[in-house]
Amino acid sequence: xxxxxxxxxRWLQMIAVKNCGKVIQGQMCPCANDLRxxxxxxxxxxxxxxxxxxxxxxYRVKYNLCTMKKFVS
Numbered sequence: 001x002x003x004x005x006x007x008x009x010r011w012l013q014m015i016a017v018k019n020c021g022k023v024i025q026g027q028m029c030p031c032a033n034d035l036r037x038x039x040x041x042x043x044x045x046x047x048x049x050x051x052x053x054x055x056x057x058x059y060r061v062k063y064n065l066c067t068m069k070k071f072v073s
Contacts, residue, residue, distance in 0.1 A: 014039040031066040035059040
């Protein structure tokens, strides 16, 4: 597969996600891991693209809440 600009941008977004340092149920920052997995998914159709964007939004909100708790606590 040859990477296009869309996959390169998603890769850069995935690299920017950092662990918050929390260990939940034996996993190191599962909110960051879930966001990384969704960012790397390659959509196969326009409908799949829409569902991926919705998942990215929801996981990004969860990730932001998780990282904000780190700074507030």
